[in-house]
Amino acid sequence: MTSRKKTPETLRSARWFAPDDLRSSGHRSRIMQMGYSPDEWLDRPIIAIINTWSDINPCHSHFKQRVDDVKRGILQAGGFPIELPAISLSESAVKPTTMLYRNMLAMEAEELIRSHPIDGAVLMGGCDKTTPGLLMGASSAGVPAIYVPAGPMLRGNWKGNVLGSGSDAWKFWDERRAGNISKTEWIGIEGGIARSHGTCMTMGTASTMTAIAEAIGMTLPGASSIPAADANHIRMCSEAGRRIVGMVWEDLTPQQIQTRASFENAIAVAMAMGCSTNAIIHVIAMARRAGHDIGLADFDAASRRVPVIANIRPSGDKYLMEDFFYAGGLPALMNRISDKLHLDTLTVTGRTLGENIAGAEVYNDDVIRTTENALYQEGALxxxxxxxxxxxxxxxxxxxxxxxxxxxxxxxxxxxxxxxxxxxxxxxxxxxxxxxxxxxxxxxxxxxxxxxxxxxxxxxxxxxxxxxxxxxxxxxxxxxxxxxxxxxxxxxxxxxxxxxxxxxxxxxxxxxxxxxxxxxxxxxxxxxxxxxxWTPPPPRFERGYGWMFSKHIRQANDGCDFDFLQTDFGAPTGEPSIY
Missing domain, CATH: 3.50.30.80 (IlvD/EDD C-terminal domain-like)
Structure with missing residues (x-):
């Protein structure tokens, strides 16, 4: 049973709908215009589902259906769901890079939440930059939020070989350059290396960042490694919908979850997984949005003390994310390095990290190694x-x-x-x-x-x-x-x-x-x-978003966030009086 700190009268959305005045009457009228009775939304938490689905993002192609599963959970728990589309950031399609637009997504997520009658948010992402972008925006907005990872795609296959996205593409491309693979064979590799919806199933940036989201405490336990095509993923989505409603009543915000200790947990987990180098930039940006001065030194220190125990390509030599999930997933890995974690950090469940991972088992000791039998005793990054x-x-x-x-x-x-x-x-x-x-x-x-x-x-x-x-x-x-x-x-x-x-x-x-x-x-x-x-090169942009980006982007060691979005410009959750 949820321990309520909020009442219907103190919900954020009540500022839009509760007052007996003309402005609020207009808000209520327009909701009714869409066919919703007041019984469906009045005195209930209104939950934004920030969905990064698009027709050109294969990592998120299932979100068109999964959003309905999230809505089902919200309705079951007595909330009112509203879907708010956000920029999709398809890693495989956007030029010159989705990194140019990570901060745009962060700003969009923050302002979608801030400007609408929202009491809580479900963040639907997974493709590389969507995880940090959505979490950065939600941190700055300050309402209760839960992250729903897209999940990794199924293993690739070509001529009986198990293929890993990205890693095997680079490897086989060199063989084609060397003349060892024909064009016809290459087309077979292209069709076999990515054969379901979901993110890269190697330990790339997508799986690294969703694991980090879980380690910070912003996902349900085990959510980050569920394969996108597995029925467990559908159940996780509806459970996240139910849980966000409870989080609103409990007033459980990102600021309570995202402590410095939780980011230290995330860094330790990233090292144990043989993480993407991109984790450094994103975690620094995410932590500083939450008000914590995480930097390069924190990563290097963790690399010295946390061994790589996830045998997943490209740091590992054999397995992929599907294998990792069925070997016990992230809760099992965290249980194996529990002596290197702050187990008292709070999570979206309302319980501590230690409580979430208690009893988690490893079912394959070659996929998730022991610390004594680590792939590398130090050196993930x-x-x-x-x-x-x-x-x-x-x-x-x-x-x-x-x-x-x-x-x-x-x-x-x-x-x-x-x-x-x-x-x-x-x-x-x-x-x-x-x-x-x-x-x-x-x-x-x-x-x-x-x-x-x-x-x-x-x-x-x-x-x-x-x-x-x-x-x-x-x-x-x-x-x-x-x-x-x-x-x-x-x-x-x-x-x-x-x-x-x-x-x-x-x-x-x-x-x-x-x-x-x-x-x-x-x-x-x-x-x-x-x-x-030395003479400076010519400007890359003369107008628009690119011009703003060039004027305000910080360097990689500072997380590549915009300078004006730092907490120095205002604490998270701060809303102007005009709202």
Whole structure:
């Protein structure tokens, strides 16, 4: 039985519908215009379902039906559901990158909630940027909210091989470039690698971020890893609908759930799962929206103490998210690292994290390892710093060859994506496996939007020689499904004149992951001379959203949020008096 702190008179929606005045009469009249009797909505919590479905988002294609399951749960619990569409952010279709629009979704979600007669919100997302975008918006809006993850798609299949989205695409594409796979075979791979609705079923950014949402406490227990095509997903949606109504009566808001300790839990869980490098940017932004100064140091510290125990590609070598769910899912994984978690943090259930995961079992010890039999005792992510990246850069040691943990090699520099893409296909490119490929002007402002270009292709010349990994460095991001020795998120980015802009082809760069260092072997005097000669590139935008983005986007180490959306500009839940 819900312990009520709210009464019908104190519901937020009552400010729209309860007063006996002309303005509220208009609100009531327009609801009745749509065929709803006052008995259906008056004195009941009004629940927004913020749905990121669209016809071009395969990750969310089932949301057109799942929204009805959420509505069913809300109605069963005595609430009144209203569906509010939001920008879909299809990772596979949007150019130059959905990262350009993550903050737009966050603003849209916040304002949808703030401007409507909403008492609580169900957030329907899953594709990479929708999880952080929706949660950032809900955090700033401050009403009770619960997250419904889209769920991973089913395993891929081609010629009897189990395919993992993204990871196997990169692998087999190199084989096609090397002449080992025909065009006809490639079409078979395209059709087999993604064969149901849902997000990438590797441990990419989508599964990383939904796991983080669960670890923070914003989803129902176990919700983050349910396959999209599994009937458990339908039941989870209706249960989330029922639960949000209880959360409204309890006045259980994101501010009570999203403590610093809950974000520390999320970081620990991300490390144990062999998370996407994108987790760093998103969690920093989400935490700071909630008022907590999470930064790169928190991730690096967690990487030192939390082993990778989820044997899921690309950090793992065999399994996918479907296997992870049937092995016990996230509650089982969290139970295995419970000594590294704050178990007293509150969740959307109204219970603590510790209560939610108590008794969770692992059903396959190869999919979810013990800490003693971890895939990697440390190293899911590492934060490197040095004269080329004074504010930090990121590498995923668990997904690259160990010979690159300590490496010195000459830089081969590209200033833009098209020239790099063209050059790596040339058979006469002057490159060796010891080179460090550099792509710059691809960061938050330079990309624009920091596209997933950081997994630079291995030059075709080297692919034909059998090379499948080499050091690559960029101020861009890479897909969470990617792998290899890729150094990403160089901060500050080259486009705004960071030291990364000063690297020249032939310069030697030294990387030492154990020492968390990266160094451009060029004297300070020479760097100062190059800095004096550097000229800013032309603006990416001259008008509209892109112009606003360029003026206000922060760097990767600060989460790439807009500066004016930080809590310094006003605490979460603050509503202007005009409302």
């Amino acid at each position: 590492a934060v490197l710093k040095g004269n080329i990246a004074p504010d930090g850069c990121v590498i995923k040691p668990s997904a690259c060859e160990k010979r690159f943990f300590r490496h010195t090699g000459p830089a081969l520099v590209f200033d833009d994506y098209p020239s790099m893409k063209e050059a790596v296909e040339r058979d006469d490119l002057d490159v060796t496996a010891d080179h460090i490929l550099i792509l710059r002007n691809a960061g938050p402002q330079g990309g624009p939007g920091m596209p997933e270009w950081g997994m630079l292709p291995i030059p075709k010349k080297l692919v034909k020689q059998g090379v499948r990994d080499m050091l690559r460095m960029s101020d861009a991001r890479m897909s969470g499904t990617s792998y290899g020795a890729c150094i990403l998120h160089v901060s500050p980015e080259a486009y705004i004149g960071g030291p990364f802009a000063l690297v020249r082809t032939g310069d030697m760069i030294s990387v030492d992951i154990d020492r968390r260092s990266i160094h451009l072997e060029v004297s300070d005097q020479e760097l100062a001379r190059r800095q004096a000669e």
